[in-house]
Amino acid sequence: MILVGVDVGAKTIKTVVLQNGSIIAKGKTIAGFEAKENAEALFEQALKDAGISRNDVKHITATGSGRKEVVFATKSVTEVTAAAAGVNALHPEVRSIIDVGAEEGRSIRCDDKGKIIDYAVNEKCAAGAGAFTEAMARALEIPIEEFGSLSLKSTQEIPMNAQCAVFAESEVVSLLHAKTPLEDIARSVNDAIASRISSMVRKVGFEKEIALIGGVAYNIGFVDSLKKDLESDIIVPDDPEFIVAYGAALFGGK
């Protein structure tokens, strides 16, 4: 059975093609202003990469904040359920899932079958999402891919006073003028996001094992900050950005 999951996020679209539960293709593209067209193009490319045609697909399940753009989907599921399904399939020992994307963050508690017990969503505050890191990376003039590893070189803690991503940028400029080492500022940013995410996680409560997914999971500095804040190890699955699309594909098979 071939199943496809399409996750239309605020910034990127991800797709995963499963054959009998195994990933045979995946892809990612920018969502942009033409998310509908971009989702379709990504889907077609994934089919091509998998060497299959649309007729071979049993279900296409859309998820993400822009899931309504996937007009060719046969099913739809929210990111919360998709995330739980995806993580549970790979790590059934996980009971708490943290999903941090470009503009949204989620904390989900689930049981051993991936059934959701409680969850919280932050879609209001950019300071608790990837957009914050991107803005700070621009302010520091370092590539986003290097932001995490740079922060791990920090030797001192500089608390970030600003609650808001907009004011934080001003604070970063001040820190730069004060000749604060870039790695310390980067760490401060990661600590700040981790603090906001942890607060949301504590709102629903958490229990081990904890998994982190979403694009921000690639930021190893943020992962380190989050582990310290939650005082716990955190599992980061391979390709964390694709887990929700993966979960959506699995959902389609139910």
Add this chain to the structure above:
Amino acid sequence: MAVPTYKTEPLQCWNKAKEIRINFYKDYANAHDNGGLRWAGGAWSFGAIPAGLGDDVFPLTGEPYAASIAFDKEFSLRCLEAVEKKGYARDLCSYMRNYWGSIILNEYAFGGKFPKPDFIWQDHICCSHAKWYQVASELEGGIPAYCIDVSVGPHQELTENRIDYVVGQMHDGIEWLEKISGRRYDDEKLIEAVYEECRATSVWAEICTLNKTVPAPLDEKSMYSLYVLGTLKKHSKEVADFYEELRDEIKYRVENQIAAVKHERCRLMSDTQPPWGFLKIFRYLEKFGAVSVGSLYTFGLIGMWEDKEDGTWGPRTTPQQKGITIDNRDQALRILAEWNLSKPEWQHFYSPHLKSDMMIRIAKEWKLDGIMLHYNRGCEGLTVGIAENRLALIEAGFPVMTFEGNMGDEREFDEARTAARMDSFMETLGFELITE
């Protein structure tokens, strides 16, 4: 999952409710035409007292008026921006800001210029209410105002001294009313108003109790258009009579299994005022077969409740049902004070745990599957402690979703994202969209 299907039909008395409401606002605006009086104050002020000045005394209660403005998003935005331009902070009570905006723009939500009240009759139920009409008076160039302080603690801790404190202010208030109106006060009219208020508010609670039935005969969105009459003129015979008529119709719906929502399969409750500009979220819920059967807000804003013999929550027994005859002014005022101080929505100002207890009770007795909490930025009073309520409900075993918004400021409500949260919530409860 099998989808149940129930009979539905519109409420027979719906148009009458609309008419009563519109006439209320017209009567207020036109009061001076025949030498009548206009007064303004909160919906929870002791409206039965000015009724003693005559049958031609018409109130404009602030909160429902402001909610009417909020429902009209375009007008509301103009009101809010006018207030901000004048220097008032955006995080103030949104009802208050809508109301002030209406004065500043000199536009009445029901047409024409804003009708200036002759006097203000208010009580201080929250910090916002304490300043609301002071500012309103200033904006109007000075209006005589009288306010009663009602912060005497929760009803369960009421003592004679505390009732005396409130009643003493009421007595002084009547003297003040006579002085500023030049009218002689009629105690018989006061007594009649107290009886009607007790009747109206008890019957509203009775109506809400009928929603324990499955399927629920009423949905909360419809209830908003019905409970509001009690916020306009709860002391009037017209409202009390209407509620009895409505109650009888709801009983008929219960007996005949007529549902508010055709495919009811999920029962919810909300909390605090809804985002008035986006009541469509309740219709969105219906696409899942979910019905909001009410809330502590809808039940307890005007409804009066008590513990019944069988241990359930039910309508409070009125003085007249107990065979009490009100003979004099002081007795009327004492009954009025104690009756109002027992209002459910007043209790939680003192402790979020009191509110949690009531919410859990509703969740159990009304057989709920989940709760939606509106983290309402527009009302400090009704959202105080709401995060505690959430924890208490979860601990009691009820699934809870939260959404952020503002009852009276449409700029602080994200419709798409709220719908997304509802999608997730319904999914976790096991309900998909129903395809007809």
